[in-house]
Amino acid sequence: MKKSVLTFIGIIWLSAAISSMAIDQSPKAVEKWFKSLPQRHEKVTKLHFYFHRLGGSAATIAKANTATPNSFGLTVMRDDPLTVGPDISSARIGYAQGMSSTVSLEEVVLVDYFTLSFTDGSTLAVLGSNAIFHQYRELPIVGGTGAYRLARGVITFQTYFFNPTTREASIQADGLVFHY
Numbered sequence: 001m002k003k004s005v006l007t008f009i010g011i012i013w014l015s016a017a018i019s020s021m022a023i024d025q026s027p028k029a030v031e032k033w034f035k036s037l038p039q040r041h042e043k044v045t046k047l048h049f050y051f052h053r054l055g056g057s058a059a060t061i062a063k064a065n066t067a068t069p070n071s072f073g074l075t076v077m078r079d080d081p082l083t084v085g086p087d088i089s090s091a092r093i094g095y096a097q098g099m100s101s102t103v104s105l106e107e108v109v110l111v112d113y114f115t116l117s118f119t120d121g122s123t124l125a126v127l128g129s130n131a132i133f134h135q136y137r138e139l140p141i142v143g144g145t146g147a148y149r150l151a152r153g154v155i156t157f158q159t160y161f162f163n164p165t166t167r168e169a170s171i172q173a174d175g176l177v178f179h180y
Contacts, residue, residue, distance in 0.1 A: 022121065023146045033149070040180045045148075047175035050160060051080045051096045052088050054168050061099070070108045075101040078114060086160045086170050094118035100130070108132050112139060122146030124177065126155060135159075141177055153177040 024030075057080045064073035080096040081088065098114025109131045116124040123146060128139030137157045144151030155175035162169045 025121075025146070037180060042178055042180055045175075045177045045179065047155070047173065047177060049082050049084060049093055049173050050086050050090075050170055051082045051173060052168070052170050053078070053080050054088075055166055057081065062101075069105050071102045072105050073102060075099060082116065082118070082173075086172065088170070092119070096126075098126075103129070104131075118146075120147065122148050124148050124151055124155075124175075130157065132159070141175060144177070144179060148177060148179045151177050151179040153179075 058076045058078050060074065061077050062073070062075040063071070077099050078096060081092055082094040082096060083090040083092055085091070094117050096114050096116055098112065100110040100112050100114075103109055103111050109129055111128070112130045113127045114125075116126060118124075123144055124141050125143040126139050127142050130137045130139060135158060139155050139157070141151055141153040141155055153176050155173055158172045158174075160170040160172045
């Protein structure tokens with residue numbers, strides 16, 4: 001009997017703790033938050049995680065009518081898992097959801113436009129050129145929601161693992177984000 005009461009109390013406490021961490025996104029709450037900006041100080045958050053480009057997490061939505069160098073014109077919709085570590089089985093922290101299009105006839109360069117959707121409901125918007133065979137790629141962070149409202153910054157990618165046969169990859173991501 002005591003154990004079930006303690007478990008119930010623990011669940012209520014955990015639910016209250018989680019809901020207190022959630023950010024109210026109602027129009028009135030956002031307006032109130034925005035009006036408080038003059039009193040707020042900008043923060044810098046350093047991010048480190050991995051995302052996994054898997055065969056099942058992408059779908060081709062457009063491609064050129066003829067064969068082109070470097071798959072020029074290919075556009076893919078993505079829903080790539082984000083994890084704490086390089087292994088796909090490590091703790092999941094969200095998804096990279098968006099599109100990639102090949103845009104160069106000379107080398108494999110993608111224009112990536114996606115949202116990093118974290119499990120706490122916060123997001124970061126990323127848009128930029130990604131020359132995937134370069135050791136380091138730097139893309140701008142152009143916005144955010146939730147804990148990352150009014151975000152701006154930069155995120156760098158480095159390929160951790162790539163299988164040329166399946167085209168699956170694990171990418172190390174390191175970001176610096178300015179937000180309130």
